[in-house]
Amino acid sequence: MSDPFVIGGRSLSSRLFIGTGKYSRNTLIPEVVEASGSEVITVALRRVDPNSNDNIISHIPDSMTLLPNTSGARTAEEAVRIARLAKASGLGNWVKIEVINDQKYLLPDNAETIRATEILAAEGFVVLPYMSPDLSAALRMQKAGAAAVMPLGSPIGTNRGLKTLELLRILIAEVELPVIVDAGIGRPSEAAEAMELGAAAVLLNTAIATARDPLLMASAFRDAVAAGRKAYLAGLGPVEETASASSPLTGFLG
Amino acid sequence: MGFYETAHALGHQVNAGMWGQFNKEDVRRSLRKEQLDEHDLQVLLSPAAGDCLEEMARQARSLTRSHFGHVMQLFTPMYLADFCINHCTYCSFSSIYDFPRKKLSPEEVRREAEAIAATGIRHILILTGESRTESPVSYLKECVRILKEFFSSVSIEVNPLSEGEYKELKEAGVDGLTLYQEVYHEETYSKLHVKGPKKIYRNRLDAPERGCRAGFRVVNIGALLGMYDWRQEAFFTAMHARYLQDKYPECEIGLSAPRFRPFLGEYDSGHIVTDRALVQIILAYRLFLPRAGITLSTREPSALRDRLIHLGVTKMSAGVSTEVGGHTQQGGTPQFEISDGRSVHEISEMLKANSLQPVYKDWDMLDAGIY
Numbered sequence: 001m002s003d004p005f006v007i008g009g010r011s012l013s014s015r016l017f018i019g020t021g022k023y024s025r026n027t028l029i030p031e032v033v034e035a036s037g038s039e040v041i042t043v044a045l046r047r048v049d050p051n052s053n054d055n056i057i058s059h060i061p062d063s064m065t066l067l068p069n070t071s072g073a074r075t076a077e078e079a080v081r082i083a084r085l086a087k088a089s090g091l092g093n094w095v096k097i098e099v100i101n102d103q104k105y106l107l108p109d110n111a112e113t114i115r116a117t118e119i120l121a122a123e124g125f126v127v128l129p130y131m132s133p134d135l136s137a138a139l140r141m142q143k144a145g146a147a148a149v150m151p152l153g154s155p156i157g158t159n160r161g162l163k164t165l166e167l168l169r170i171l172i173a174e175v176e177l178p179v180i181v182d183a184g185i186g187r188p189s190e191a192a193e194a195m196e197l198g199a200a201a202v203l204l205n206t207a208i209a210t211a212r213d214p215l216l217m218a219s220a221f222r223d224a225v226a227a228g229r230k231a232y233l234a235g236l237g238p239v240e241e242t243a244s245a246s247s248p249l250t251g252f253l254g
Numbered sequence: 255m256g257f258y259e260t261a262h263a264l265g266h267q268v269n270a271g272m273w274g275q276f277n278k279e280d281v282r283r284s285l286r287k288e289q290l291d292e293h294d295l296q297v298l299l300s301p302a303a304g305d306c307l308e309e310m311a312r313q314a315r316s317l318t319r320s321h322f323g324h325v326m327q328l329f330t331p332m333y334l335a336d337f338c339i340n341h342c343t344y345c346s347f348s349s350i351y352d353f354p355r356k357k358l359s360p361e362e363v364r365r366e367a368e369a370i371a372a373t374g375i376r377h378i379l380i381l382t383g384e385s386r387t388e389s390p391v392s393y394l395k396e397c398v399r400i401l402k403e404f405f406s407s408v409s410i411e412v413n414p415l416s417e418g419e420y421k422e423l424k425e426a427g428v429d430g431l432t433l434y435q436e437v438y439h440e441e442t443y444s445k446l447h448v449k450g451p452k453k454i455y456r457n458r459l460d461a462p463e464r465g466c467r468a469g470f471r472v473v474n475i476g477a478l479l480g481m482y483d484w485r486q487e488a489f490f491t492a493m494h495a496r497y498l499q500d501k502y503p504e505c506e507i508g509l510s511a512p513r514f515r516p517f518l519g520e521y522d523s524g525h526i527v528t529d530r531a532l533v534q535i536i537l538a539y540r541l542f543l544p545r546a547g548i549t550l551s552t553r554e555p556s557a558l559r560d561r562l563i564h565l566g567v568t569k570m571s572a573g574v575s576t577e578v579g580g581h582t583q584q585g586g587t588p589q590f591e592i593s594d595g596r597s598v599h600e601i602s603e604m605l606k607a608n609s610l611q612p613v614y615k616d617w618d619m620l621d622a623g624i625y
Contacts, residue, residue, distance in 0.1 A: 022323020024609040049376060049406070049615040072617055074471075074504050081620050101504045104545060157321045210319050 003233060005200060007178060008094060008126030008147045010065060014039045015195065016225040017067065017180065018218070019205025020056055021047070028214060029059040035218035039064060042096050042203065044071040045086045057091070067128065069096040076115035083120050095120060096150065096182075097129040106156045110137035114144060121145025130182050133167035138175045149175055150182035150203065153194065157206045159186025162193060172198040188217075188224030195228025196236060256460050257497045261438065261490055264292070273485055276300040285313055290542050295492055298538040299485045307533060314540040314566045321545050325611045327569045328598065329377035330370050331411070333578045334358050334397055336587065338383030340450030342436075344481065344514060344521045346589050347383040349450065353587045356578040357388055363397050369581040371404040373573050373598035376615035378405045379432060381589075384413035384452055391419050395426040402427045407617045409472065413451070414461035420468030427619050430472035431465035433458070434512065438490035439482040446481060462494070466502035471617070473498060473505055474549060479527040479535070480514030488535045492542050499543065508547035508569070509539050515553050515590040529558055533565060540566030552594040559594050560604055572601035 005012045017040040020029055033041065041064045047056055048068075060066065068086035073079035076099060083095040097120070099112040113129045114137060121127045126147045131137055133151035141149050151171055154160035161184060162168060172179045178200030185191050185204045194202050202225060211217035276296070281303045284294035297303060303310065335357035338347040358366065370378065378401060382389035394412065401408050409430030410423060420431065437443040440455050447453040465473045475494055477487040491509065499507045513527050527535075532554075539548055549569040550562055559570070574595075577586030596604070602612040 022319075022325060023611060024324035025606065025611050046617045047613065047615060052374060052614060072471075078620055082618075085618070085620075103506045104499050104503055106545065159320060206320060206323070209323055 003229065005178070007128075007200075012039050012065075012201075014222070014225075015201035015229055016191070016221055017042065017182075017201055017203035018208065019203070020044070020060070021205055022209035023214070026054060026056055026059040029056075030061055031215055032208060032218045033061055033064060035215040035222070036208070037219075037222045040067050040094075040201075040203075041065070042067040042069045042205075043091075044069055045082050045089075045091070046072045048089070048091075050089065065094060066092050067094045067096050068092070069130075070098050070116070071100075073097075073099050073116075074101050075099065076112040076119065079112070079116040080119050083116075083125060084123075087125070093124060094126040094128065097127060108132055108152070110134055113137075114140045117141050117146050118144040121147075128180065133164045133171055135167075135170055135174055138171050138177075138179075142175055142177050146177060148178040148180050148200065150180045152183040153181050153190065154184030156183045158184055159207055159210075160184050161186055161190040165197075168194070168199070169197060188220045191221055192224040192228035192231070195225055196231045198232055201225075256463055257494050258456055258459055260497055261459075261493070264490070264493060268296070268486055268489060270483060270486070272296070273300045276302045278302050278306060281306045282309070285309060285541070292493060292496075295489060295538060295542045298541055299488055299534065303538070304530065304534055307530070307537065310537040310541060311533070311565055314537045315564055317540060317544045318566050318568065322568050324609060325613045326563060326567070326605050327377065327547075327613045327616050328375060328572045328601065329379055329407075329409075329569060330373070330375045330571060330573050330598070331379045331381050331576070332363075332366055332370060332401075333381050333576060333580060333586075333589070334363065334394075335382040335385070335389040336578045336589070337385040337388035338450075339387075340384050340452040341448040342450075342452060343446050343448060344436075344478070346587055351587075355383075355388075356586060357393075358397070358579050360396060360400060362579055362582070363400050365582045366579055367401055367404040370573070374602075374614045375573065375598055376406040377409070377617070378407070379409045379411055379430070379571075381411045382413075384450065386413070391415065391422055394423060394428075398423070398426045398428055402619060406615050406619060408619070409474075414458050415464070417464040417468050420465050420470065424469050429470060429617065429619060430474065431462065431470045432474040432510070433461050433465070434476045434478055434510065435459055435491070435494070436478045437481045438477055438487050438494075442482045459494075462498060463501070466498055466505045471506060472508060472547070473502075474508035474510060474547070476510035476512055476549075478512055478514055479532070480525055481523050482525055484525065484527045484531050484535065488538060492539055495539075495543055495546060499546070506547065507543075508549060509543065510549040510551065511535050511539070512551055512553050515593070532558075533562070536562060536566050552592040553590070555593040556596055556604075560608070563605065563608060563610060570601065572596065573598040 018038045070079040070082040101109045130150045154163040180201040181194040182203040284297045411432040477491045550567040552574040576588040
């Protein structure tokens with residue numbers, strides 16, 4: 001069945017976004033890309049060194065849509081500067097805004113993220129803001145021109161899964177933009193759960209990069225995301241608290 | 255209230271006799287906790303934890319890989335000047351030693367920068383002896399202006415400065431501050447620092463906080479291990495880091511665990527820090543502060559460094575010379591003897607052989623005026 005996923009004017013067949021950090025070697029990246037089937041890959045601009053013999057960008061297949069992120073930014077202004085630098089460096093006009101002021105838990109600063117979204121969306125960037133799942137903030141990002149919102153499932157790098165499930169549910173119900181669950185997903189089953197819930201996509205890095213076999217894990221996530229999406233489209237059956245009686249108690253009423 | 259008052263209050267509960275009160279069950283209880291407090295830190299530094307290093311190591315490695323991945327950031331120190339007006343009993347740069355002192359000219363700084371940048375390194379730590387006359391803030395700024403052409407991140411390890419001076423350097427392009435307290439035990443500190451402004455304990459203790467207030471992105475602290483009881487020194491170092499992390503959440507707080515090394519003079523503190531103790535300290539730091547960067551210098555021998563990379567360390571120096579201009583000139587006086595003399599290439603190959611990715615660049619200085 002046709003299930004187009006269009007974001008920033010680009011039609012994607014995979015709803016799994018992946019990252020480039022934490023790998024034991026950059027040469028794993030193209031292999032992970034292939035195993036995951038992903039078409040969008042995020043890269044921290046702070047790690048990009050055009051003068052290096054081992055520039056991370058050179059390991060990303062040309063077919064991928066690059067999603068430079070503003071990792072390291074503490075303020076909206078820093079995020080904006082990083083985004084502009086990425087664009088000027090030829091990395092395209094997609095940007096994942098990460099503004100993190102909390103180095104202890106690495107939780108995003110929604111207020112600064114909204115400001116950066118306003119500025120960059122007005123400049124024509126396809127803006128995907130990473131955020132704490134707060135409805136008001138998500139709606140402000142939507143109004144500011146974001147192409148999607150990227151709420152966290154749990155803090156970055158924790159592999160703890162969908163600790164913010166109830167808030168994600170509300171965002172998916174209320175926000176008109178695609179909701180891409182980013183950060184915290186550690187297991188394919190959790191990616192499937194996010195997709196069953198109605199998330200448009202998931203983004204993950206640590207779960208693949210730190211697996212014993214990253215390629216096998218990448219393909220497991222590929223399958224899980226596809227299965228979760230199919231289940232969402234199929235429409236999950238209602239969950240009953242009690243068993244349905246085969247002979248209804250009120251059957252005599254006709 | 256600064257960390258001095260906090261440390262003073264903590265000092266009432268920390269003494270040499272307290273470490274024996276913990277047992278292995280206390281250690282396991284602490285290891286099962288999600289958030290460790292100061293009591294857990296004491297437990298992890300106790301002799302009882304010394305018998306549980308393998309369990310601690312497994313957890314520390316898992317935390318490190320989860321938060322930092324399979325990567326290791328590399329950097330190199332660059333010694334700009336060795337003029338010093340202090341007399342510290344453990345350092346070759348002490349004013350009592352008579353050797354030809356040096357200070358790099360702008361041209362020499364450029365040559366050093368070219369030589370270091372050719373190795374691929376993009377993060378640099380500049381160091382000086384403590385002399386406001388020979389290496390004033392204006393000199394540092396001039397050097398930073400040159401270094402910015404070659405490196406994406408410049409940090410400083412110089413004498414404690416005022417908040418305003420730190421701000422000036424931040425404006426000039428410095429993004430990180432490293433400042434070791436050397437010794438947290440105040441009485442011992444006073445004995446080791448015989449003469450000079452470094453004798454003012456509190457001026458040094460408060461300097462990392464001034465750096466946080468000035469807006470440095472990264473502030474790295476540490477105790478020079480081997481000067482006093484290592485359990486107490488490690489405890490106060492980690493509590494200092496936690497204090498800064500809590501008060502300045504926007505600043506990345508890092509830790510180092512440098513051990514005392516041979517230098518021009520002789521000094522025996524009577525406080526030996528064994529390899530086993532060093533491992534316990536690094537593990538305790540990682541478990542207590544899961545997201546803090548932990549730096550491992552070339553003070554440690556290569557064989558030990560090759561093992562410690564799996565136990566919580568996230569940053570390593572490589573291709574190191576502790577002499578002024580040591581990357582392009584011969585004949586300087588090293589601040590101390592290094593143990594691991596491997597080149598950046600050799601360290602990178604070692605990391606790769608251990609399934610870790612050497613990272614040469616992990617930040618870009620952002621000039622507000624450019625974009």
